[in-house]
Amino acid sequence: MHPVEVIEMVSFYAFFDQTPRGRNRIRLSKTPISMMNGAREVAEAFGQSLGIAMGETSLDGMFTLEWTNDIGMADQEPAALVNGMILTSLTPLDVPGIIAALRHEEDGLGLSSYPPTAAQALKLPKSNVRPSLIQAGPLLTRPVVRARGLKAALAMTPEKVIEEITSSKLRGRGGAGFPTGMKWRLTRKSAGKEHYILCNADEGEPGTFKDRMLLAEFPDLVFDGLTIAGYALGSQHGILYLRGEYAYLWETLQETLRTRRSLGLLGANICGRQGFDFDIRIQLGAGAYICGEESSLIESLEGKRGSPRDRPPFPTERGYLQQPTAIDNVETLICAARILEKGVAWFTSYGTKESAGTKLISVSGDCARPGVYEVPFGVTVSELLDLVGGADAIYVQVSGPSGHSVAPKDFGRSIAYEDLSTGGSTMVFGPQRDVLDVAMQFAEFFVEESCGWCTPCRVGTTLLKQGMEKVLAGRATLSDLSEMEALGQTVVRMSRCGLGQSAPNPILTTMRNFPELYEARLAAVPFTPLVTLHDALREAVAVQGREPLSEET
Amino acid sequence: MVAASFKFNIDGIEVEATEGQSVIEACDEAGIYIPRLCHHPELPPSGNCRVCTCKINGRHSAACVTPAAHGMVIENDTPQLTSDRRAVIEMLFVEGNHPCPYCVASGDCELQALGYRLGMVAPTQPYQWPERKIDATHPDIYLDHDRCILCSRCIRASRMEDGKTVFGFEGRGIAMRLNVDAQGGLGETQMAAIDKAASVCPVACIVIKRHNYQVPNGSRRFDKTPIGSDIEAKRTRRQS
Structure with missing residues (x-):
């Protein structure tokens, strides 16, 4: 292996370093939601206590303080990742206690281990992740009995399991909505030495946290679904790709797997079914939104940069290690487990014609009760807002930055694959919020998370952000807006994967749905240069040591 | 078969x-x-x-x-695809530093030639003016990172054709750069001027020293015929 290959991989992930950083890593979640809840004030408190700015390391090498993108805690922001442990609902008043605990830890116990243990987290103030499920529907109504769906599946042939999933009309819950039964059938019939089933728990879309809730509160259902899929595909290997931000779940998930092995729900001849051998391992991500894209996830699992692959070949033919692979969202697998347990008719009795079943919605922002809600497909945005106590919203971002910016005129639209398709993220913004400022933060998010592989996304995301900066500065003209729209559409058409194809959405959809907000910020002139004369002359002024004479004076 | x-x-x-x-x-x-x-x-x-x-x-x-x-x-x-392709070429122009009039590759540069072929007059997008350094540590080759368009040709050629892995990417997104397999620069790698990786660069990022300006401006590859003419000639020949 060459050093250049190691650097290639390491430099891709936000959680890997090439130079030594602080022994304690404090990463504050930077999202519109965290900012609304006071993340900036918490950051300032940390900065003042440690005497460092964001991105810096203290002189004694004890602390590095930095921003990180959404860590899946939108219902309990401001949140932080500290040495992999999660702190929630932070205020500036919490900061001295956290720093003292970390210093104490440093004196007494040395470096904390990674993934972090619950025992370690107990020593930190605010390391408490509140249960997020607010409203359960048919899918998550308790009691949840381990392995019921699995046992029902094992009583059928694998083909019959796929048939059941197909007739349930289950579609991928990550947002893309690919029919799960078809994915499983394609993977099963592809020839290969091995078949793989991957669970995509790289829940990186800002504003969503329902998969985190499922892994924390319903881990056995997730593993039931993964095992059922393994049986249906003829696979012996299941892998859960867990985003690095959720490393705090590692210990309990491993414990769940151990229990399942001891109960014969994993391993050889599962539940006595001769010849069905299957096991699950967990692999951690390292801070890269793009790895939620299925082909990037595969690359990352293989220990490489998480750049997407070109398709064809599709993962169903050649995926992980070039073998037939199905990748399913956490929620999709839970649906599969419940369909096998409760039957196809039960599942299709909920939802709409094209969107069977229920959907887990992660709600955050300006609402009384943020959290996860299970609702039938077809629910309208205003029904959802009433449910969560967010009726005075002026703007709702459905399906995260890559989704739709919905204005009040469209609150009658419904959550369904055929209308507002969503992975579940729902960010609510009240009348006191600036829609364009939120769109700007989303544009910045895509600049940071573009993988860089292809030109339109790598460069286009930066150009779009610069265009938004000009709008927010009140310097954009009408022609700037039409150019920004054309640029955005080029990025949509020309980018290699879903990230680039959806990165212009926050700008394109706010332009479409809130045109009056853009118009209000326009400069009433036909043209303004991107760079002001003052900025253009800055270097010359510094060299000459004097300001140029202005004509007006 | x-x-x-x-x-x-x-x-x-x-x-x-x-x-x-x-x-x-x-x-x-x-x-x-x-x-x-x-x-x-x-x-x-x-x-x-x-x-x-x-x-x-x-x-x-x-x-x-x-x-x-x-x-x-x-x-x-189609007009739409030509316009989208031109926009992508513009993005590459503004992402790096590409002063065609005094660039050593002018007339031999595939980026410049595509700009002409696709009807680019001047970039409409803002220049990013990145600060990148020249790597002149190798006795026979220099790397002008200002010109790099991250096409990965040299990476692929070095790995697949030369069996050397001299090049790789570093970083992600707009901060992504071409990197070499030694901290001290190209001169400390296994790179040789006869490598495939030294001859596939579409722009003037990988340049062989002491070989430049042998063909004067105005007489270079794309000075005479637009890029793609060699391919199109096959069809014209067949039709006539």
Whole structure:
């Protein structure tokens, strides 16, 4: 292996370093939601206590303080990742206690281990992740009995399991909505030495946290679904790709797997079914939104940069290690487990014609009760807002930055694959919020998370952000807006994967749905240069040591 | 065994292809030019630049990485695609530092030639003016990172053809850069001027020292005929 290959991989992930950083890593979640809840004030408190700015390391090498993108805690922001442990609902008043605990830890116990243990987290103030499920529907109504769906599946042939999933009309819950039964059938019939089933728990879309809730509160259902899929595909290997931000779940998930092995729900001849051998391992991500894209996830699992692959070949033919692979969202697998347990008719009795079943919605922002809600497909945005106590919203971002910016005129639209398709993220913004400022933060998010592989996304995301900066500065003209729209559409058409194809959405959809907000910020002139004369002359002024004479004076 | 052959349609023209060919390979053979930048006929395709994006069966896909298939319907030379490709070329111009008038590759540069072919006058997007350093540590080759367009040709050539892994990417997104396999620069790597990786750069990022300006400006490859003319000539010849 060459050093250049190691650097290639390491430099891709936000959680890997090439130079030594602080022994304690404090990463504050930077999202519109965290900012609304006071993340900036918490950051300032940390900065003042440690005497460092964001991105810096203290002189004694004890602390590095930095921003990180959404860590899946939108219902309990401001949140932080500290040495992999999660702190929630932070205020500036919490900061001295956290720093003292970390210093104490440093004196007494040395470096904390990674993934972090619950025992370690107990020593930190605010390391408490509140249960997020607010409203359960048919899918998550308790009691949840381990392995019921699995046992029902094992009583059928694998083909019959796929048939059941197909007739349930289950579609991928990550947002893309690919029919799960078809994915499983394609993977099963592809020839290969091995078949793989991957669970995509790289829940990186800002504003969503329902998969985190499922892994924390319903881990056995997730593993039931993964095992059922393994049986249906003829696979012996299941892998859960867990985003690095959720490393705090590692210990309990491993414990769940151990229990399942001891109960014969994993391993050889599962539940006595001769010849069905299957096991699950967990692999951690390292801070890269793009790895939620299925082909990037595969690359990352293989220990490489998480750049997407070109398709064809599709993962169903050649995926992980070039073998037939199905990748399913956490929620999709839970649906599969419940369909096998409760039957196809039960599942299709909920939802709409094209969107069977229920959907887990992660709600955050300006609402009384943020959290996860299970609702039938077809629910309208205003029904959802009433449910969560967010009726005075002026703007709702459905399906995260890559989704739709919905204005009040469209609150009658419904959550369904055929209308507002969503992975579940729902960010609510009240009348006191600036829609364009939120769109700007989303544009910045895509600049940071573009993988860089292809030109339109790598460069286009930066150009779009610069265009938004000009709008927010009140310097954009009408022609700037039409150019920004054309640029955005080029990025949509020309980018290699879903990230680039959806990165212009926050700008394109706010332009479409809130045109009056853009118009209000326009400069009433036909043209303004991107760079002001003052900025253009800055270097010359510094060299000459004097300001140029202005004509007006 | 002879690979099966089949036909597809591009801009109304029937093209014959064989199993295993990409769309761009089949079109090259048929004398139909699809603008491209990162693709190199002697290297495996990587789909970095996206200039060869066509509308294939109604979906935008890069022709270099899309296997040709029977009955495909492809749009290539349309005003929309030309405009999108020009925008992508502009992005590459503003992302790096590309002073054509005094660049050593002027007239031999595929980026510049595509700019001309696609009708780019001057970039409409803001220049990013990145600060990048020249690596002159190698006795026979210098790396002018200002010109690098991250096409990955040298990375692929070094790994697949030279068996050396001299080049790689570093960082991600807009901060992504070409990196070499030694902290001290190219001079500390196994790179040699005769390597395939030294001859595939489409711009003036990898430049052989002491060999420049032997062909004067005005007499270089793309000074005489537009980029793609060699491919298009195959079809013209066949028709006449």
